[in-house]
Amino acid sequence: MTVDTIVYSADGRTPWEDPAAARDADGTTWVRVVDPPADALDEVADAYDIHPLEIEDALGNVRPKVEEFDDHTFVLVKDATLRRGDVTFAEELRVLQTAFFLGDDWLVTVEPQRVEAIETVWERVNREEPRLASRGADFTAYRCIDHVVDDYFSILDDIEDDIEAVEDEVVDAAGGDVLERINDLRRDLLSVRRLLWPTREAVGVLARGDPVQISEDTEKYYRDVYDHLVQLVELVETYRDLTSGARDIYLNALSMSTNDVMKKLTVVATVILPLTFVAGVYGMNFGGSPVNMPELGWQYGYPAVMVGMGAMAGILLVYFRQENWL
Known part of the structure; x- marks a missing residue:
């Protein structure tokens, strides 16, 4: 387990050893917890008034969601990357649940492993990027969630390439393994769809500005992320239609061959x-x-x-x- 704490403001970035003391520091506090054991978040939870049920959800395997509390907002999303190999899609789709606890001037993130999307924003904060330092915790959370959503596009791009390859094989009257590949793609898309729908609902709450921790200036950025998720859901539905069409073409070709x-x-x-x-x-x-x-x-x-x-x-x-x- 690693706990890194920084306080950043217009004057620069300052690392802190004590996450609890950093909450009262001037500027925006970001506490990043990576690979925590089940009982290792008590100190951070007590310092930032995080409920035990929130910690349980952050360390468990629940659907993406947003919950509002008195002094902070709990956001749960899932980072996903596609690993290629001779394994099933469930093993290729690497999903890491990431929790955000968003206060007025502080942000606590909990990652089961180092998430690349969070790492990218963390490095930018360490480079003292002025845009992040001047926008506050809600904007930092937006940047992290935006990078998570961008990874979904890469997954769908890979699936689109597979669909195009299968469509070519269907046209070329390929062997009997084509139907199996089509069914695998449909299962792939179903897995992505189960990931996208709750994420869209969660980001929609942030895009409407329901949590008081989301400033009016930051709402438009969350709306942009929401638009991306809507686009992703539409792409998934389109790709499912394409795979259904490819399956119908294959079955019709197989039926015509049998009839011949x-x-x-x-x-x-x-x-x-x-x-x-x-x-x-x-x-x-x-x-x-x-x-x-x-x-x-x-x-x-x-x-x-x-x-x-x-x-x-x-x-x-x-x-x-x-x-x-x-």
Whole structure:
């Protein structure tokens, strides 16, 4: 577990050893807690009046949400990155739950591991970026959440590439693994959709400026993040439609291929059927009676039957060709 505390203002950035004492310092306080054990946040929670149930949610696995308290707002989002490999999507989608406790002039973030999106903003604060120093804790939280949402676009870009590859395989009449890949993509999109919908609802609360900790000047930035999430949800729905269309195309192509095979087999069976009938009739070798087949005693009977059967098969094939059945 690591606990880093800085106080930043227009005069610069100052690191603090004691997170509790930093709350009363002049400027904006940011306490960043990374990889905390379950019982290691008591000191920070007591110093910033964070309820134990909030800590439980921050360390658990709950859906993104926003909860308002008397002196702070609790925001829970999930950072997601896509790791490529020969594993299932559930293992490839690396989700890290990140908690924000937002006060009037302080911010506490809790990360199960170092989240790249938070790390980026943290480095900018350490570089004393004036824009962050002058906007306060709510703007810093916005920058972190904005970077988290931007990572979602990268995930959907990767999924879009997979969809395009599958669509090409469907057109090229690929093997039977195409349907499995399409179903995998649909499950991928469902996982992303379950991540995006609650995140959009949570950011919507911030975009409306419901928490008192969100200043009027910062609301428009949260509205921008909300617009990005709306766009992401629409992309997910569009990609789901594309995968459904690709699946329908594949199943139709498979059905047409099966019908083509059945048509050819039916033509073969239809051609052979009358030949089998003729062979069966002349296979009844009744003799010794004037009412039996006279051809049985004809010396050209066998060649005549074979020629007749060949002619019959040829006529059927020509007819099938004219009807575009072949």
